[in-house]
Amino acid sequence: MREILIVGGGYAGFYTAWGLEKELRRGEARVTVVDPRPYMTYQPFLPEVVAGSVEARHAAVSLRRHLHRTRLIAGAVTEIRNAAHTVTIRPQSGPEFDLHYDTLVVTAGAVTRSFPIPGLREQAYGLKHVEEAVAIRDRLLTSFDRAATLPDGPERCRLLTVTVVGGGFSGVEGFGELLGLASALLKHYPEIKADELAFHLVEARGRILPEVTDRPGEWVVRSLEKRGARVHLNTQLLSAENGRVVLSDGTEYDSGLLVWTAGNASNPIVHNHTDLPVDEHGLLKVRADLRVGTETEVVPDVWAAGDDASVPDLAVGRPDARTVPNAQHAVRQGKRLAKNILASLRGRPTKNYEHHSLGVVATLGLGRGIFQYRRLVIKGFPAWLMHRGYHVLAVPSWERKARVFAVWATAALFGRDIVSLASVQHPRDAFVSSGEPRRQESR
Structure with missing residues (x-):
């Protein structure tokens, strides 16, 4: 065979x-x-x-x-x-x-492309696998829990600062969703104010989302900035040692979460x-x-x-x-x-691969998105609906489509789940720290 x-x-x-x-x-x-x-x-x-x-x-x-x-x-x-x-x-x-x-x-x-930047491998998360996405979410949720108990100061500021490096689709979509999650968390954390959040998107080129044309890309930047984010264009990450982010535009700050999406290799x-x-x-x-x-x-x-x-x-x-x-x-x-x-x-002739683009669509957070097909550009809620509709149809198997749609429907009724399971990365800690179980006395 x-x-x-x-x-x-x-x-x-x-x-x-x-x-x-x-x-x-x-x-x-x-x-x-x-x-x-x-x-x-x-x-x-x-x-x-x-x-x-x-x-x-x-x-x-x-x-x-x-x-x-x-x-x-x-x-x-x-x-x-x-x-x-x-x-x-x-x-x-x-x-x-x-x-x-x-x-x-x-x-x-x-694979995720990286560079020999001091502190990058020790501090950053990628966004290419499910495990990384879960870890990023848990890191942000845990940071909110910790910041809520701290007084104003450098450590509280660090925990509420997020940096995403890379302005392609993965970076912009991940950044927009993180920003949306953080904004939604504020109603559950009255101890934290909106102006305490610091979100930085860093891109080495002069624009983000190279798959779309200039004007839609500029609209995305304006949209993110209106939501309180800061977009650093023509800027590179120089160092991330000990969580201290140093950018080529002179900006320097401590970041509690660093996500690297600057291209593939x-x-x-x-x-x-x-x-x-x-x-x-x-x-x-x-x-x-x-x-x-x-x-x-x-x-x-x-x-x-x-x-x-x-x-x-x-x-x-x-x-x-x-x-x-x-x-x-x-x-x-x-x-x-x-x-x-x-x-x-079977001895038959093969056919060439040819596919005309269906356009590009990106989510920028819950209820926000952008779609472009040639000169047609759709922004905001309609584009977000198009993003969800396309991908629920594109994910393989009806079983997965049904599961994803069910989660979306549940979230629409009850909101997103905000439980952090960061401890799942160290599942034996609770057992080990509890000490040896007591022996039952013989009767």
């Missing part, structure tokens, strides 16, 4: 495996997915997980629940040796081992540990039909999609155009990958 190996269970990998399962004939091929996590993260919901508008588990789609005929390996691929049709896998338990394949699909996904397995062809950015060279290779030379039986693939964007019409790394492309590339792999197995 032919072995189809998919490296990565994110958007592109999940939809490729899902599509293959539906169409493969019995005995035609076996599909294997290797990923350290047992679920696909629906990343557009992470900002709402931060704000408590979506339950954390509802933003994660279980691979085992939906991929019934796929072999799943919980581990990380550490090396790809396509010359030998072999990968090395480091499982979560046990020694590394090699796995042979006949067809390889690389959808490993990007190619996965190290693709950039450093493969004999497959990569471009100057460390991305796999991919043809329009999602085969790895160039127009003149193809790598047989190797395919790629998603954030680690440099896929030609045929919809733009320029020979140098490449698809942007977002969920809209990754989902559709995964579906096209499944169809093209099946066509290749």
Whole structure:
């Protein structure tokens, strides 16, 4: 039986495996997915997980629940040796081992790009995984609890200061949702005043949200500033040692919460540990039909999609155009990958990937959003409704759609849950601190 190996269970990998399962004939091929996590993260919901508008588990789609005929390996691929049709896998338990394949699909996904900034790794949270979104939410809620018991002073000010670095979609949406959550918390914390909150959005370029045009981007900045935030454009983070934020525009302050969303980098397995062809950015060279290779030379039986693939964007019409790394492309590339792999197995011609953008939509907090499709721009509550409507339809499986919609309906009636579960990160502390249980006296 032919072995189809998919490296990565994110958007592109999940939809490729899902599509293959539906169409493969019995005995035609076996599909294997290797990923350290047992679920696909629906990343557009992470900002709402931060704000408590979506339950954390509802933003994660279980691979085992939906991929019934796929072999799943919980581990990380550490090396790809396509010359030998072999990968090395480091499982979560046990020694590394090699796995042979006949067809390889690389959808490993990007990693958060960071720089050697003093204190960044010690202080900052990313916003790429469910665990990070939950930790950010709990950190803010815990900071409110602590600040409410403190007198005015540096420590209270630090706890109520939030910094988000990165003005792309993840950063702006996460920032807007955090700001909305903090504003909503004020009615439950009469000890804290609105003017005590300090929210800083830091972007190295001269504008935020590069996917939208200039005027909508400027409107988003004005909207955030009207809500009390401060947006630092053309500004870089210089240091975050001990929580002390130093910016290149001369601003310096203590921040109780630092979130880093300043772009993605190619996965190290693709950039450093493969004999497959990569471009100057460390991305796999991919043809329009999602085969790895160039127009003149193809790598047989190797395919790629998603954030680690440099896929030609045929919809733009320029020979140098490449698809942007977002969920809209990754989902559709995964579906096209499944169809093209099946066509290749059965000796039929493949089709090129081409997708015309449906527009871009972002949430800026509860009841606030922005949508743009070409020259059409929609702002405020209607755009927020469009954001929710699109993503509840886009999240895989009716089971997840129903769960997310139920949480939204409950929140509309009773408001968001504001319980912090930060202690879940150290679940044994209460047991250990309680001491040994007393022995029952024998009768």
